Amino acid sequence: DIVMTQAPLSVSVTPGESASISCRSSKSLLHSNGITYVYWYLQKPGKSPQLLIYRMSNLASGVPDRFSGSGSETDFTLKISRVEAEDVGIYYCGQLLENPYTFGAGTKLELK
């Protein structure tokens, strides 16, 4: 199974500043079709997860452009510019390249 490793496990950010979350996969997530199958989700307190970024760098519908995704074949970054109160929650990276789909352990974002 592909292991997804996130860091840090928690981050505290001052509103208006930026935050970065890293995710590393144990295997390349680059498919032969040129698509990298890493996804980012946010689970706000008491809510269901929501998709933020798909295929490494594509912003999901309705997601503010303060969020961006980047990376290589095995190392990925979610960046949040100008963090707001509504960004609080747990961020998960996930790989949808092959079964079984797997997720990272999550990164908890809090405000200072």
Add this chain to the structure above:
Amino acid sequence: AVQLVESGGGLVQPKESLKISCAASGFTFSNAAMYWVRQAPGKGLEWVARIRTKPNNYATYYADSVKGRFTISRDDSKSMVYLQMDNLKTEDTAMYYCTAAANTPMDAWGQGASVTVSS
């Protein structure tokens, strides 16, 4: 708007069965792969099962932890997806989320169905 509504969760004893359902609307259900993802209390996300579309022969895939005990199915005429859970174990206790590939994999999520397995 895309909407997924789960139902059928509850409290069951170990080794019992339970079937949870998910009603979908707001997208072309028959064109969408469907998934179940669960989250044990205080834990992270765990993918459980996936079912593809008719052109892909409704192929199904399962996590090793549930293989042979859980069955995912769908009814395109009703825009419904199901998860039949047999021989339940205490470690299956979790919130079960229905997710859809409305436009891209797992881009829509339901509110979840709570399943508790306890004697």
